[in-house]
Structure formats: structure tokens, C-alpha cells
Amino acid sequence: MLATARDRAACTALAELGAEPFILDITDDGSIAALAEKLAGVPLDAVLANAGISGDQAMPMEAVTWAEMHGVMDTNTLGAVLLVAALKPNLLSGERRLALGMSSLMSSISSNNWGTQYCYRASKTALNAMWRSLADEWCGDGITCALLRPGFVKTDMTSHSDRGLDVDVSVAGMVGVIEQLGIADTGRCIGYDGKDVPW
Amino acid sequence: MVSGANSAAHVVIVGIETPIGATLAGLYQSTGANVTGSSLDGDMETEAARLGEKPIDIVIFADAFNAPARNAVELERSDFEAGLSRLAFKPLWLANRLRSALSASDGPGKIVLVTRTAATMTEPDPAGSYLERPFRAAAHALWKSMSVEWQPLGIDCLVIAIDDATTVNADLLTTIADTSVSPEGCVLQDAAGKPLGW
């Protein structure tokens, strides 16, 4: 199990959990390239692009700036696709060949009947579209490109809301989904509950 | 009242120089509508101020965007900026600057995002796969939010997929005129008003 964090203290915490830690900032191309170089020749069964930010959740639509939209997309969408692209050789030499993106119910245009969180929503919808394109392109390589939906979970992003799922429940559900994934699932967006997320 | 055949309508077409924009301009002009052309090039503050001076019945974003084809491993972070800006950020920004002028319309104001079926999740799009499709999809998400939030203000936000300028005809004007958005927000439609999947 390899895991990444942005600073040394967080890497130490990952090591204590039993993972082999690496420094990575997915908004920094040099950082992605350095990780790919360190992992050159290492087969990977799965790469999960989990890093994400919510941006300013209370920002009104008319106040959305280029800096806000670009910043949220840079992490949630562009960083995710650039990371898995950089690690494609590792996936090709792995057995399961899973390129996984962390999506959200907020990516679902059809489920949105209350607005709000414009940049976060747009970034996750764009992530879905990127992954659909990856699924088309990498199908011939035998790489399954799937999106996961963790549910509404008690984490820093949700200020550990009481309404959220416990992390253990969400993660156990997603692990169950990941274990079953095969090339027939490429291009799907699947929830921790095993249900497809509507586009 | 906005209608495909209403001579009093003030219609703003962003991307009037594109084949779809030009065809729409001709169709609206033939109904006697007052058509103002606009573009996402140049200074957006100046453009927003110019367009927002008088009430608007219909705004149509018919901008064209051609992204170079890339494989995933060829992508560079800077490649994404043009599509994100042109397809998602600028339309959202300008739409918000024109909200008051649309609210001042006699009937329900309409703000239409013209898109492509290749930008949906279900159609493979090898050409625009990473540099166009995701940002059009992002714009769909933004328009959906806008459609929910502006419906109570009397503004219908529509997303219409048009793949070919030769399919732009009077039916499209009727679709724009006749589509009312529900409180649940807009659906993706084709030019004839048929619902499509996102």
C-alpha cells in the first residue's frame, strides 16, 4: 500500500498506518513527475486519485472568480487526470489495472435540484467527463477507469457533520466495490453502496 | 413576452460569428426581433456593461470552441485553461452580469447554453475528450444550478445540444420560446425540445 500526503508530518502518520508514504501535491506538475520517477518500474494494481478540495462552499454564484473556479478544478479535476496519466506505465504492469477517481453525488447534474457549491459541482462533473474519456481511451489497454462516490462522510471537508457517514462505513463500502471491479465496469461512477450515480 | 415570432424581443447572441450564432441571428431577425451580437473575446467588464444597458429577453451562448486532440499521457496542465475559461467560466460570469437585464424582460427571460451531444457522459468524443468535453460538462452543471436558482426569478436557463448548424431552424426558436423550466431545474434538450441524458 502506497499513500501520499503533502507534508512530512502527514507522511509519518501514513507510515504509522502501515502505508509506504510519498510526498505529493497534485497541483504541482513537478511533484507528480517526481512521484512517477520514484515509482518507475513499480507495478500498481490500482491508483486512486482521492485528493480533493471543496473550495468556498458559501460563495454566491455571481461572486465566482476565475481564481476560485480554476483553483478547485486544478485539484479536483486536472490534478486527478494528470496523476493517473503519469502512473499509467505502473498500471500497465500491474495485475488489476484500476484507475480510480473520487467523484461525488455533487457531480450528478440530474440529481441537482438545489444549486449551491458551483465550482465543486462543476469540478466533479468535469472529473466524471475526464474519466469517461479515459475509459474510452484506455479500454484497449485493459485499464478499468472507474469513479467512486464515498457518500456524505464525516471528514474535514464536511466539518465532521453529524449527518455524515462514519469514514469506516464509507471506506468499507468502497473497498467492497473496488474488489469487484473489472473492465466491464469501466466508465461507471459507483457509490459506496454499490449503486450507480446518475449523470 | 418572449416568443420565436415576437417583433419586440431583444435577443443577445454570444458568438454571433459562428455558424450556429449567425443562423440564429438571421432567424430571429426574420421575426423582427432586435438582435445584439456579442463575443467572449475582449474585455468582459466592458461587454457586460454594454449588454446590460437595456432589458434582454433571450441570451444565447453559441460560442464555438475547437480543442486540439490529445491522449491522456500527452496532457499538460496549461492545455486545460482555454476550455475551462471559454466554455465554463466566461459564460457563467457573463450570465450573472446579465441577470438584471433578463429580469427586466416583460416575459420570462431565457438564457440558453448551446452545447454538443459529444459533451455528454454517454457519447464518446475522441477529439475533445480532455480539453473540451469536461468543460462543456462543467458548464452543464453550472447551468443546471443556475436554472434551479433563477427559476423563481422568472428566468429560464436552458441547455440545448446542437451538433450541426444546418439543423438550426424555426423549431429551435419554438423550443426556446416554449420551454419553461420547473423548480427541479433544466434538462438537456435537442433543438426540437426532445430531452437527452446529461
Ligand SMILES: NC(=O)c1ccc[n+]([C@@H]2O[C@H](COP(=O)([O-])OP(=O)(O)OC[C@H]3O[C@@H](n4cnc5c(N)ncnc54)[C@H](OP(=O)(O)O)[C@@H]3O)[C@@H](O)[C@H]2O)c1
Ligand atoms: N466527505 C464527503 O462527504 C465527500 C463526499 C463526496 C466526495 N468526497 C471526495 O472525497 C475525497 C476525499 O475528501 P475528504 O472528505 O476526505 O476531504 P478532506 O478530509 O478535506 O481530505 C482531502 C484530502 O485531500 C488532500 N489534498 C487537497 N489538496 C491536495 C493537493 N493539491 N495535493 C495532494 N493532496 C491534496 C488533503 O491534504 P491536506 O491534508 O494536506 O490538506 C486531504 O488529505 C475528495 O476528492 C472529496 O471531494 C468527499
